[in-house]
Amino acid sequence: MTFGFAPSSAAAASTSADPSAASASRLLEPAEWSAAEVPLLRSPREVVNGLHSRHLPKPDTAVVAVLDPDERLRASASFVRRPGTPADGWMFRNALLAQLRRVIPHDLRRRSPVRTAVLLYCREGDGRWTEEDGAWMWGLRDACTLHGLRCGAYITLTRDGWQVQGEGRGGRRPHLESPPELFGGAAPIPLPRTGGAASEILRRAAAR
Secondary structure, eight states: OOSOOOOOOOHHHHHHHOOOHHHHHHHHHHHHHTTTOOOSSHHHHHHHHHHHHOOOTTTTTTEEEEEOOOOEEEEEEEEEETTOOOHHHHHHEEEHHHHHHHHHHOOOTSSOOOOOOEEEEEOSSEEEEEEEEHHHHHHHHHHHHHHTTTEEEEEETTTTEEETTTTTEESSSSSTTTOOSSSTTOOOOOOOOOOOOHHHHHHHHHHO
């Protein structure tokens, strides 16, 4: 089953005429992201530690999470970007939206968003912004709009540590090779389901 929305006929024609130009338009530059006034996390380190411990992400893993106004985690899901999948914001949007629909009801009936979605993406390289990051930012913003959520922070996790893009905040731990940190000495938290419809979307895109 395919999730998301089909592009308009004009968009489809533009894509077929110049796929690279269409893909390039579906990303956000750092200045555009900053201008969007994405709400700041009060404790980004706690958010990153929590998501890392729950999902144990490896390179090319995206972890999308929904936080309440007090920054308590309400739902999260992770999936792996298939090798060879283009860095396209529209494709990333569909994958994120499929995961959000799977783990939490939408808030489209509210007059204004209450809950916030954040995205942690694990990749090789350093913490500096890349066009791939710009595509994830575009996808996160659009998925949040379609699910009635506020668009929150976009965080990269590399071997150098974690970085909140557009804010200049980051840390050396956790990083891609860090062991999971337990919460208050408790037993490890069971890992949530991964894959599903979003992974199928990315797999089909890579096969084209």
